[in-house]
Amino acid sequence: MDQLENNVSPRTITLQVYSRYEERKVFARVRVVGEPHVAIGGKVELTLLQSRSGIIAGHRTIGFKDSFLTEEVEFDLTDLRYWTCRYEAVFIDRNGIPFTTRVLHEKLPDDLSWLGSKTGVSRKVPEPWIPLKMESNKNELSIKCWGREYQFDGKSFIKNIVSAGESILAHPVCITAQADGKDVDWNGDKVEIVSSDSDQIVISQEIKSPNSLIIKARTEIDFDGMLRIDWSISSNNSKPIQLEKLSMKIPILKSFAKYFYFYPSVGPYEKSAGALESKDKSMGFYPYIWIGDEERGLSWFAESNEYWFNSDSNKQIEIKHNNDDVTLWLRLVSNPVTIIPGEEANSAVKFIKSGEPDEPIRTDYYDKMLRYTFGIQATPVKPVTSDAWDYRTTIIQQQTLGFQPRLNVTDELLDTYQKAGVRTVVMFEHWADAEAYVKTPHGDLLKDIISRCHDRGFKVLLYFGFLISDIIPEWKEFGKDCLVLPKTRGYHIYHYPPQPEQAAWFVCLNSPWQDFLMDGIARALDEFDADGVYLDGTAEPWGCTNTEHGCGYLKPDKTNTPAYGWIKPNGYIAPTYPIFSVRSAMRRIYEIVRSRKPDSQINVHNSKLMTMPTVEWATSVWDGEQFQSAGGKDDIHDLLPLDLFRAEFMGRQWGVAPEFLLAGEAYTYKEACGISLLHDVPVRPFGIGEPGENLELMSKIWQLMDDFGRKEAEFLPYWGNSDYVNISSKGIYVSLYKHPNNGLLAFVVNLGKEQKKTDIALNVERLGIVKGQFCAIDALTKQEIVIQKDTISCNLESLEWKYIWIKRKQ
Numbered sequence: 001m002d003q004l005e006n007n008v009s010p011r012t013i014t015l016q017v018y019s020r021y022e023e024r025k026v027f028a029r030v031r032v033v034g035e036p037h038v039a040i041g042g043k044v045e046l047t048l049l050q051s052r053s054g055i056i057a058g059h060r061t062i063g064f065k066d067s068f069l070t071e072e073v074e075f076d077l078t079d080l081r082y083w084t085c086r087y088e089a090v091f092i093d094r095n096g097i098p099f100t101t102r103v104l105h106e107k108l109p110d111d112l113s114w115l116g117s118k119t120g121v122s123r124k125v126p127e128p129w130i131p132l133k134m135e136s137n138k139n140e141l142s143i144k145c146w147g148r149e150y151q152f153d154g155k156s157f158i159k160n161i162v163s164a165g166e167s168i169l170a171h172p173v174c175i176t177a178q179a180d181g182k183d184v185d186w187n188g189d190k191v192e193i194v195s196s197d198s199d200q201i202v203i204s205q206e207i208k209s210p211n212s213l214i215i216k217a218r219t220e221i222d223f224d225g226m227l228r229i230d231w232s233i234s235s236n237n238s239k240p241i242q243l244e245k246l247s248m249k250i251p252i253l254k255s256f257a258k259y260f261y262f263y264p265s266v267g268p269y270e271k272s273a274g275a276l277e278s279k280d281k282s283m284g285f286y287p288y289i290w291i292g293d294e295e296r297g298l299s300w301f302a303e304s305n306e307y308w309f310n311s312d313s314n315k316q317i318e319i320k321h322n323n324d325d326v327t328l329w330l331r332l333v334s335n336p337v338t339i340i341p342g343e344e345a346n347s348a349v350k351f352i353k354s355g356e357p358d359e360p361i362r363t364d365y366y367d368k369m370l371r372y373t374f375g376i377q378a379t380p381v382k383p384v385t386s387d388a389w390d391y392r393t394t395i396i397q398q399q400t401l402g403f404q405p406r407l408n409v410t411d412e413l414l415d416t417y418q419k420a421g422v423r424t425v426v427m428f429e430h431w432a433d434a435e436a437y438v439k440t441p442h443g444d445l446l447k448d449i450i451s452r453c454h455d456r457g458f459k460v461l462l463y464f465g466f467l468i469s470d471i472i473p474e475w476k477e478f479g480k481d482c483l484v485l486p487k488t489r490g491y492h493i494y495h496y497p498p499q500p501e502q503a504a505w506f507v508c509l510n511s512p513w514q515d516f517l518m519d520g521i522a523r524a525l526d527e528f529d530a531d532g533v534y535l536d537g538t539a540e541p542w543g544c545t546n547t548e549h550g551c552g553y554l555k556p557d558k559t560n561t562p563a564y565g566w567i568k569p570n571g572y573i574a575p576t577y578p579i580f581s582v583r584s585a586m587r588r589i590y591e592i593v594r595s596r597k598p599d600s601q602i603n604v605h606n607s608k609l610m611t612m613p614t615v616e617w618a619t620s621v622w623d624g625e626q627f628q629s630a631g632g633k634d635d636i637h638d639l640l641p642l643d644l645f646r647a648e649f650m651g652r653q654w655g656v657a658p659e660f661l662l663a664g665e666a667y668t669y670k671e672a673c674g675i676s677l678l679h680d681v682p683v684r685p686f687g688i689g690e691p692g693e694n695l696e697l698m699s700k701i702w703q704l705m706d707d708f709g710r711k712e713a714e715f716l717p718y719w720g721n722s723d724y725v726n727i728s729s730k731g732i733y734v735s736l737y738k739h740p741n742n743g744l745l746a747f748v749v750n751l752g753k754e755q756k757k758t759d760i761a762l763n764v765e766r767l768g769i770v771k772g773q774f775c776a777i778d779a780l781t782k783q784e785i786v787i788q789k790d791t792i793s794c795n796l797e798s799l800e801w802k803y804i805w806i807k808r809k810q
């Protein structure tokens with residue numbers, strides 16, 4: 001089937017065809033790469049044909065039954081004249097729509113029962129999300145999910161987006177173009193509903209221009225509010241069309257465009273989040289960008305910049321400030337592309353070099369169709385019903401007191417945790433010999449620890465991670481096919497006692513490792529009766545060029561080679577960031593964990609990672625390891641400014657429950673609390689050897705929050721409480737908790753570089769406090785604090801802080 005025919009959707013998918021051989025026979029099985037949810041109810045039209053002649057050796061229709069690795073089909077080559085053959089395939093989804101299908105070839109491996117596993121693949125809408133609702137009115141369509149609404153009218157990709165009760169867009173999301181020297185006018189048609197289910201609604205649309213350019217788009221709206229837009233631009237003209245410019249513009253209301261975040265960052269200290277500057281910003285390609293404020297935001301993402309043609313690689317994405325909006329401007333084409341209709345063009349991008357001998361050589365590109373896959377998701381993505389204040393987590397690692405020689409966790413240690421108020425314990429990777437592996441030879445010891453934790457009321461989370469070890473039995477069969485390439489990320493010799501020596505490399509979840517990990521997590525949870533998982537880097541869509549499992553693409557431009565690209569004679573293999581595959585894996589983990597125990601946890605270690613399509617499945621996140629290499633000479637004020645913390649670490653505008661990770665030596669545990677607690681974010685207590693002062697301090701804070709009733713209180717953060725409190729000194733910050741019955745809890749911190757004295761004036765009327773009938777105490781030391789004329793005076797050293805409880809006199 002010619003995949004560029006009109007009836008083929010612009011929705012792209014990759015299939016892996018596995019072959020085995022007998023005399024004059026070939027046997028094939030097919031697996032959907034990276035996105036098993038799409039395979040539900042789908043089928044594959046598989047054709048084996050001679051490479052040159054195109055003679056068909058056989059055609060088979062295969063469905064997915066007991067697994068997402070199809071049953072085996074046979075092709076008999078006895079009567080076929082000798083020559084090389086190849087597979088072509090078209091995936092057809094549950095609605096009968098054929099996708100634009102890419103095929104990978106591989107020899108069928110030995111019996112791997114987990115390959116194509118259905119573990120964790122479900123179409124049910126899990127809590128706390130709710131089923132999608134759709135409303136239509138004439139040519140307009142409204143789709144609502146938890147906390148957000150997306151509106152479509154057929155004239156643009158998205159007419160409007162509402163999040164947390166406010167419209168985010170200043171104008172519709174639109175495509176602008178210039179072709180044959182003229183600006184393109186687009187005429188949109190109505191939106192067609194392809195399917196409407198509680199977990200996903202699919203729509204399609206065509207947008208045409210008078211000069212015969214056509215945009216075809218398919219948009220999938222998932223129950224978590226993620227939009228996947230697959231779209232193509234082609235021509236139905238009989239003559240070639242030169243496309244000089246092509247852009248997508250996402251105009252966000254200026255009042256909401258306060259902060260930015262982008263992924264990935266280069267190095268631990270590059271500021272990839274923070275306050276959005278008032279001047280325009282140009283940048284190279286980044287696969288994930290978010291713009292928002294403290295309550296909501298909007299993200300755009302793409303797995304690669306394939307089919308992006310730009311003369312300046314540093315101006316592929318721009319953030320432009322206008323009168324009423326801040327526009328995220330995606331410059332897809334600024335180098336001319338000649339679109340040649342029909343069979344006159346090959347499906348691959350080509351070069352044309354032109355110019356007279358005395359003139360500069362100009363490089364053009366031509367193709368018959370440009371294809372793009374973008375994602376859009378408004379935040380917050382879900383309600384946070386439980387958070388780190390509820391989970392109260394610590395970790396057991398190789399440095400934990402008594403842990404060696406192997407899993408030697410004493411009752412004394414567990415009793416200390418219980419007395420301190422710990423509710424969740426993470427068993428770090430040393431429960432297994434192979435790094436981040438799903439099996440262990442120490443099962444009896446692990447079961448004993450988990451049993452003793454359960455006796456004390458603890459939840460126990462098992463560690464799984466982002467690495468694949470070369471000492472696992474599966475390494476020889478498929479290990480290298482699962483690696484993130486280039487093979488520069490990982491550990492050549494992983495010396496991490498009590499684990500044995502090994503090498504451990506970054507692993508890609510667009511590979512078969514996804515199925516292996518899902519199957520293994522499910523088995524481990526069942527075998528050891530664990531209460532969830534701790535995921536170290538698992539949610540990160542690492543840039544990958546491993547074409548063996550479908551990552552990377554050949555970029556036919558020799559200039560501006562990225563750091564992780566491989567040089568080739570006609571270009572280089574550019575990385576892709578498998579956001580949709582990692583999203584599928586994380587969604588599967590959520591289903592695996594929560595279907596076993598409804599109150600179980602998915603704790604994601606996410607330092608510098610806020611890609612919501614992958615991270616949102618966490619019940620809590622732990623961010624901060626990027627400061628691991630910071631030392632005592634680093635200035636904490638420069639290392640972690642408040643705008644960075646508000647943009648990345650709070651969680652409230654994202655829809656995830658945050659916890660801060662103390663790493664490095666730039667600040668102490670207590671100093672880290674000063675910055676983090678100001679934002680209502682606890683710092684996880686853990687350390688080397690004895691539980692120590694960190695746990696002792698956080699234990700007191702946990703108890704304080706219980707006594708005050710934090711869950712029932714309204715949090716009034718320092719950036720929005722000026723109507724309630726006035727601070728006399730610069731560098732002193734106050735956040736408030738206002739309880740309907742228990743008064744007011746103020747967190748006061750000096751983030752200046754010197755000791756300061758300040759007066760904190762309370763607006764008693766706004767706070768609902770009866771004048772003269774309240775008192776104040778230091779909430780941790782219980783010492784009384786003097787109040788004069790509704791004002792509290794504090795004298796604080798640099799980075800010193802305190803909780804002040806203001807309540808009715810007895």
